[in-house]
Amino acid sequence: MDKATVKKLVEDKRLKDKRRVFDTSLKNYRIALSRVLGETDADALKNRARRIKEFSIDNLNDLKKEMIRKMEESGITVHEASSSKEAREIVREIIGSESIVVKSKSNVMREIRLVEYLRSEGIDVVETDCGDFLVDLCEEKDIHPVLPAAHIRLNEIVKKIRQKTGAKVEESAESILAFVRSYLRERITKARVGITGANVLTAEGAIVILENEGNISLVSRLPEKHVVVATIDKIVPTLEDAMVICRAQSIWGTGLHMPSYINVISSPSATADIGGVKLVGAQGPKEVHLVLVDNGRSKIINSDFREALYCINCGACLAACPVYGVLLNNYGGDAYHGGIGIVKTYCFEGLKEAFDRGVYLCTTCGACREMCPLGINIPEMVRKIREECVRNKFELASNVEMIENTRKYGNPFGKVEGSEALEPDKMYCC
Amino acid sequence: MGVFERFLKPNTLYYPGCLTSTVLKELEKNYDALLKLSGINYIKIQNIYCCGSPVRNAGYTNDFEKLARKNLEILKKYNVGRIITSCPACYHTLRSAYREVLRNEWNIHVLHTVNVLWDAIENGRLGVRETKNDGIKVCYHDPCHLGRWERIFTEPRKIIKTLGYELVEMERTMLDALCCGGGGGVKANYPELAGEIAKERVLEAVSCGADILVTSCPLCYASLKHASELLENKKVRVVEISQLLLKSLHGGRKE
Structure with a gap:
């Protein structure tokens, strides 16, 4: 992102107004979070969550195989999608000739731009x-x-x-x-297809989704088909592990000890009450589909960006970020905001996109990492992307001056006669 | 110190950091005075290079490694065993980032002035007047490199309290402290953004009722002071901790 764009955003009156409105929610969130953290052994919870994610990413392939086997045994159809495009097309095919679908909130659906695509196909997509x-x-x-x-x-x-x-x-x-x-x-009662995301998937074959509003329960139960779109990094071994992640998601995501509802879905709805024969499709959906999205994730498991796969999308890092506090969703990608959004944009979309969406906006202050329940070191990953930027000549003018001065004079300021009145954009330090 | 001692005993270096030695020279003078008053024998090296903090944060890895190696060579030549710096970015870089690139070759002990000066106060080598500041409220802005990245929170606060000020805390403090907005190259790359964040921090100091906002980082100091001027804020005075210390000192007993 260039200097002029950022200047314009900082001075934008509409954005300032949004900040003021948003600040109320942020303040309430911070108060709720600090109260809940005061009543929780936060460090123990963080450690457990971190260990679960580390183990799960280490053993991702095995866990995935196991999960797919279990799900297919219990009647869930699993579709693997390696790219956004593939994922969109799979969902399109499952929807078939239906003209209306209801959906719940999902980051991966934003990542793969599902709603835009389905609407362009003439489907009425209702956000619930x-x-x-x-x-x-x-x-x-x-x-x-x-x-x-x-x-x-x-x-x-x-x-x-x-x-x-x-x-x-x-x-x-x-x-x-x-x-x-x-x-x-x-x-919701009209639609015959409901699409949701998932917070956690388990190798035992469960889809775990938490919520406070109750819309996910309806979207996943009332229509005949339930389509779950989720990414491979959501898989953990067991339901107990999933509950640890749910707890972290609830605490750091909303400042609540637990969410209003946790949905555990491990098969289509069924009954054996009529003549002792198992019939699929009682009150819940007849079909459950899991669209398992990779979209560049398996490539980063053994890279410097592996920690990005630990992210549970709770948004706690954003509440701590000084830059997000000013620029809001203008910092980061469309689906994932802030510093972690830059990292994911880099991993899933590429270097140029990460540069354009603000890889140089991060002050590397580390507040996000402190806040993150998984302890993800976002500034370190941002630094790695900047290294890539330098290698590929995505540089900012001030940085170029800074590095030229340093190479020539041994210090970033070059030849400066001491004065506190140095222009801010010449303060190359830190 | 005699010639032979100089060879035998490793030297202590005061490394002000580029921002302090090139731009905020007043701070360097302050620290020279404070370190001398504390009875610390130290050397300074004129031709030493930038620690590489801005270089590293901007992604110039090769340059960073070169700077680290060149500095190591100079430090060896001057037989430096200990570095005292008043800049948190230099502190974090020399203490933690150098180890990443120089590995075992790097065995120089690095200290920040808040540790050194608190130690001198506690041991009676730096005498302070305590009473005159009664009733003045001071809040401390944790520099990210010193607080979150190096876990130094208590020494600067002890200094403030020892000087007789009433310590008050901002809404976001210590591990949760709000960045001044200037780190990671943002000050130079996006001055308006950095300024906006700094203003938010100054306003946080105002709302916690402080009379003085003190920090122990030259960049935080410059950023917050600038923001305070832009806000035409008259409620909180932004100072660097050396300024606060010098006001309340009388020499203690020497080492």
């Missing part, structure tokens, strides 16, 4: 996560993996609801929610 629904309605971009719409003012939402649906809604959170609830219920 309240935040995602509002982001969609207001034609905004999500701001945070857990709080996607926390930057949108109520009056803006009310205006859009009136404009697009004609519904009369008062400018209060309760009134908006009542509308969202009834509007989405009608769509």
Whole structure:
């Protein structure tokens, strides 16, 4: 990202307003988190979560094979997708001739740009996560993996609801929610395909999804087909391991000891109550499909970027990041924001994209790493990407001056006569 | 110290870091005075190179390794066994990053001035007046390189309290401290962004009720001071910890 773009963003009045609105959510989150952490043996939990992820990534291939075997035994169809394109096409095929699908919040669906693709195919894709629904309605971009719409003012939402649906809604959170609830219920009961992500997958064959709103329960139960889109790094050995990850996700993601609901799905719905014969498709879906996305992940297992696969997308790092605090979702990729977003953008999309989305914005302050329940060293990975940038001549003007001065004079400032009034953009240090 | 001792006993080097020695020269004078008052014998080396912190953070790995090797050679030539630096970025780089590239070749002990000066105060080598600062509230901004990356949190706070100030904490402090915005090359590459973050930090100091915002990093100091001026903030004065110390000193007994 160049200097002028960043200057414009910093001075952008609309972005400043979003920051003000979003700040309220961030402050509430920080208060909730510090209270919950005070009541938790956070270090022990972090260690357990880290060990589970380390083991799982070390043994990913074996765990994956085992998981696929178990799932197919219990009637879940597993589709492996090596790229975004492949994943999109698999989902498209499963949807078949259906014209409406309901979906819950999912980072990987953003990563593979599933919604845009399905809409371009003429399919009505309904976001059922309240935040995602509002982001969609207001034609905004999500701001945070857990709080996607926390930057949108109520009056803006009310205006859009009136404009697009004609519904009369008062400018209060309760009134908006009542509308969202009834509007989405009608769509969810109509749809015959529901698509969700997953927080954890287990080698024993379970899909684990946590939520607070209840929309995931509906999306994964009411339609006839449930499609789960999840990435390979979500696999852990057992359900007990999955619960540790869920606990971490809940605490660091929302500041709650546990979520309202944890869905464990290990087969299509079935009954053996009629004549003693097993029939598939009782009250829940008849078909469960898991689209298992790689999209560059298996390539980074043994690289400097392996730790990116430990990420559980809780968003805690963003709340700690000074740069995200100013630039919000303009820093990082479309699906993953902030410093970890830069790392994932580099891993899944490439160097140029990482450079354009702000690999040089990171102050390497390390607040993200302290906050991260998995202790992911994001600044170190950012530094590695910068090394790649230098090798490929993706450089910034100030850095070029800095390195030229250092090579010539042995210090980054070059020949400077001491003065505290040195222009900020000549302060090459740190 | 005689000629032979000089050869036998490894030297202590005061390494101010480029920002301090080239731009913020006042701070270098402060630390020279404080180290002398503490009775520490040290040398300075004029032709030593940048530690490489900005070089490393910007991704110029080869240059970083070259700087580390050149500096090692110079340090060996001057028989340096111990480095004292007043710059947290230099401290972190010399202490931790050099080990990554120089491995076992690097065996020089690195100290930050907050450790050295606190030690001198605690052992009575640096005398301080305690009482006059009663009722003045001071908050401490943890520099990322010193706090999060090297876990030094208590010494600077002990210094502030020993000087008789009332220590208050900002909302985000120690491990959670908000960066001044200037690290990782952001100050030079994106000055407006760095400035915006620094302003947020200064406002945090204002809301915790501090009269003085003190830090122990030249870049944090420059960034926060600049932001404070831009905000036309009159409530909090931004100072570097050496300035705070010099105001309250009378010489202690010598080593």
